[in-house]
Amino acid sequence: MPRSQTRIASVMEQVRKQIAARAYLPGARLPSVRQQARLSGVSVSTVVEAYERLAAENLIAARPGAGFFVSGPAAPLDLTQLTADKERDIDPLWISRQALEADPQLLKPGCGWLPPSWLYEEGVRKAMRMAARAQSALLTDYASPYGHAELRQFLGRKLAKTGITATADQIMLTESGTQAVDLICRFLLQPGDCVLVDDPCYFNFHALLRAHPVKIVGVPFTPQGPDLTAFAQILQNHAPRLYITNAGIHNPTGVSLTPVVAHQMLKLAEAAGLIIVEDDIFADFETHPAPRLAAYDGLHNVIQIGSFSKTVSAAVRCGYIVARRDWTDSLVDLKIATSFGGGQLASMLLHSALTGSGYRRHMESVRLRLAVAMQTTLEKLAALDILPWHTPQAGMFLWCRLPEGADAARASRACLKEGVVLAPGNAFSQSGSAADFLRFNVSQCNDPAIFSALKRALKQG
Template structure:
């Protein structure tokens, strides 16, 4: 076999794949002019003849066309956006979508220590049923009409009071209800960033931040996370080098690590952000799990450059989706317009359900019992994991997660693949990392680790992986 021809063939295939990926990701839309042959050859580090051959293959496929004297242009309407194809291919077999799909589609008897929600038996089922019965007796219009753009006014007033307990001053007219925390971030990205802008995230961070930001075609830059918050030196360097438009983080309880932002880090973070003109989205979805006071950036900033979002999917129900955005007054109207454009009137049924449970005190009672139950589960699960040489990064002061390092430098993705074969869904570290620097870590949901089979499977797959 001619080794040089084989190598050239591989380079041509690589060039073809690069163009296809740009078109699929809509970086090159129909009618767009491709880079010149010389320019693309320099970019790819190949010869011009390799690029000529690659372009000729794409012309033969009808994906591009040649215009003599002008260049090559995209002709075909691209296929629908495939989010799984955006971003690096590294660890694609076990990526955020893999974890989410396996968790959502798992059989009833499957174990899901890698998922991000509580078991159904831990939720306030009786209170939910009671609230549903009350709602069923509402007037007909209340059952069938659209909601208002801002959302349920009484729930917004109640949210305003609850946020004030954390020091966040947010009048009801500065709160907009959404159908979820994810929708809240999606709307804010539509409002605040354009394709090509840079957005900072923690490294590691909640993996759906990465998936959602890729859908918005922004550049994602990770800032290392420490037990007290983002690494401030790295944060300052990222501000100077990348000039980001946005930073998305958790501060009450961090996902996946369970860490809390320290007051000193919070103050310095806001000072750096203010100097750089950076807007911050503070996702407080796990805030109700906190067992003590924790700084809120929105409280320290006064909702100036910080936007706080949240939802009740983790603590109350994921079946009736209800989230919120608290932001400065001048951002609420354009966000309302976006809500009308994308969902029209929101979901008044879910909002009324949440309001009914929050107003009668049953939610507070549920949270008190839940925090106690989670504290016991964290201690028990941490002990069981240490017996397998799986060590928690920190001992969190609340929440459902333990961020753990695997023994002997084992690869989390490989452990997850082996465990899935035994109907156990795990969440390996690199799905949370934009820099892919968390391969030896794993996130465990302690509420989903009450079955003895979780630890039996872990013991087997770790032993098999170390052979």
């Protein structure tokens, strides 16, 4: 293909991707031909030809004297178009797909959950036997849109232990923690709003927020919590609507928020009118409870979410939202509109498992196993000159820096060829500043083949 044709095709592909990613919505005006020429590094005539061809495809339309505009309707949302092609093999959606593969031979030190044998299978089986004897309505009918009443009452008592006072009508059950975040985003955000996430943060926050037309800004994270100086500056510069963060044990760093940072965060957030979503999914892994923003704030401008997929069973999908009463009332309406009634069977199973006599002992065992696995993994990584950015007090994650000159994406590609799924740092970093980091799940690091593959990958550079 002649070079001029290649340049025209390149401009056309850029515009197609922007439309597919909904960066350009129906009716949106495209950059002028001169602006697009500067952006693409091509001649004006090249852009004119590209635009004319896109108009011939009915993707855009020319308006004399006004420019070129996107034709409707909106393109189906394609999340993969929101990441550059060269990064597709290491983006959050790709990592999740690899880690969720059913191949039992695949080693997954980069995944975010415990091995199946570490979860509460015994409690789930017992709960299923009890459910089989339940009234038929509990097995076949819709639940209240708030969700299973007894589970919500249980969660209210559990939250009280962390200083959060919430009545049952301030708690709404969801299908998962991810659905909880999605519902809150639908409820609070408008197109163009700014949303803050930690940098680094749980990579699926990035993936989920791509489905909402919002601006995402990362807050640098420290071993005590968010960098307060940077946080204050970001609040001033961007006027964000929402901040999504972890309570207790932070993913991916394993950091626990300090009381001083928590108080100062809330003062800054209150002055800026910022709403905080506090994800408390790792609460039961803690050995020493960290401060909860929802407790300090009294659920005024902090919403807490959580689930039990990391401790009980990922197959029993059930999460929750705890918020102000007027917000939960509106969230219930939104839940009905998007998913109708709740999944009663899953919440009934979960309530039985959590309130049975074995759950406490189960979690004591898990915490002990994680502590042993943490120490063992630290030693194996140190032998490869891979060092922790922070040594967590509890939990399953290690956020580690690779030896000087190593690249986490290259190492991840090399290890995948050997059946090892890693989690490279830039998938967690909004700023792309974690190219030399990997997140390790210590519960998934018991196979020596992981470290052998990693050693070979690092030698390859």
